[in-house]
Amino acid sequence: MPLSMTGFGEAHRQQDGLAVTVEVRTINSRYFKLSLRITEGYASLEPQIESVVRERIRRGTIQVSVWVERVHTPDDYRINTAVLAGYRQQLEALARDWRLDGPISLENLLLLPGVIDEQTNRSIHADTDWPLIHEALQAAIEHMDRMRAEEGRAMAADLAANCRVIASCLEVVAERAPRVVEGYRARLEERLSKTLAEFGVTLDPSDLIKEVSLFAERSDISEEIVRLRSHLEQFGSFLDGPESSGRKLEFLTQEMLREVNTIGSKANDVEIARQVIEIKSSLERIREMIQNIE
Numbered sequence: 001m002p003l004s005m006t007g008f009g010e011a012h013r014q015q016d017g018l019a020v021t022v023e024v025r026t027i028n029s030r031y032f033k034l035s036l037r038i039t040e041g042y043a044s045l046e047p048q049i050e051s052v053v054r055e056r057i058r059r060g061t062i063q064v065s066v067w068v069e070r071v072h073t074p075d076d077y078r079i080n081t082a083v084l085a086g087y088r089q090q091l092e093a094l095a096r097d098w099r100l101d102g103p104i105s106l107e108n109l110l111l112l113p114g115v116i117d118e119q120t121n122r123s124i125h126a127d128t129d130w131p132l133i134h135e136a137l138q139a140a141i142e143h144m145d146r147m148r149a150e151e152g153r154a155m156a157a158d159l160a161a162n163c164r165v166i167a168s169c170l171e172v173v174a175e176r177a178p179r180v181v182e183g184y185r186a187r188l189e190e191r192l193s194k195t196l197a198e199f200g201v202t203l204d205p206s207d208l209i210k211e212v213s214l215f216a217e218r219s220d221i222s223e224e225i226v227r228l229r230s231h232l233e234q235f236g237s238f239l240d241g242p243e244s245s246g247r248k249l250e251f252l253t254q255e256m257l258r259e260v261n262t263i264g265s266k267a268n269d270v271e272i273a274r275q276v277i278e279i280k281s282s283l284e285r286i287r288e289m290i291q292n293i294e
């Protein structure tokens with residue numbers, strides 16, 4: 001089943017005071033390209049993250065954002081008693097000098113700079129935190145895959161519809177092809193008969209047969225029709241297959257376009273040319289769509 005290369009997934013995990021948020025975004029690209037943003041101190045996990053992403057995504061431009069935060073606890077804050085005592089002594093001295101009345105508020109003292117120390121310099125153990133980050137990353141990719149699969153199903157339906165149009169046009173071409181040689185023979189015989197009658201010359205049937213045979217050889221498109229049918233069958237099998245095969249679909253589209261161009265150049269028939277235009281129009285829609293299939 002085709003997978004779209006465009007998707008978004010997000011996941012959150014929290015455990016033992018550790019909060020992890022992961023976002024995964026993908027857009028179409030011919031090759032695999034990963035852009036990673038991660039909380040400071042966790043850069044050592046980049047190889048593991050890339051390995052997980054590569055297991056699930058084969059091509060496209062992928063942006064992964066990982067935010068890791070420790071949930072604060074009461075132990076993360078300390079009152080700096082030395083600083084607090086210094087503020088108090090200075091304020092009491094100032095109050096005496098200025099002859100101010102009233103007590104000094106502890107609440108106001110705690111708001112002064114440096115009184116509360118926040119323990120922000122705790123050591124980071126990236127390897128210890130990796131299991132939770134890995135779980136969040138897998139969940140975000142799962143959410144993204146569901147979005148890509150849903151879009152992929154819609155794209156597969158549209159691709160299949162275009163393939164049916166091509167198959168229908170190809171049947172018209174296959175039915176019309178034998179008539180082209182017969183029509184050429186009839187027209188050639190009529191023109192030659194009129195021309196030679198003016199000069200009283202008879203036409204040797206062997207010459208006519210030779211000319212018609214040469215035309216039939218030049219305009220024979222039976223091989224191209226067989227190959228184009230085969231490519232359509234392979235295309236359909238890849239669409240119905242269990243894996244997304246964007247590169248194979250792209251290759252088959254190029255091959256189908258090559259065959260239909262050859263048919264158009266060899267057939268020398270107005271009706272076949274009309275069907276060739278319809279086929280090429282459908283192939284162009286297919287080509288644009290598969291650029292966004294993994």
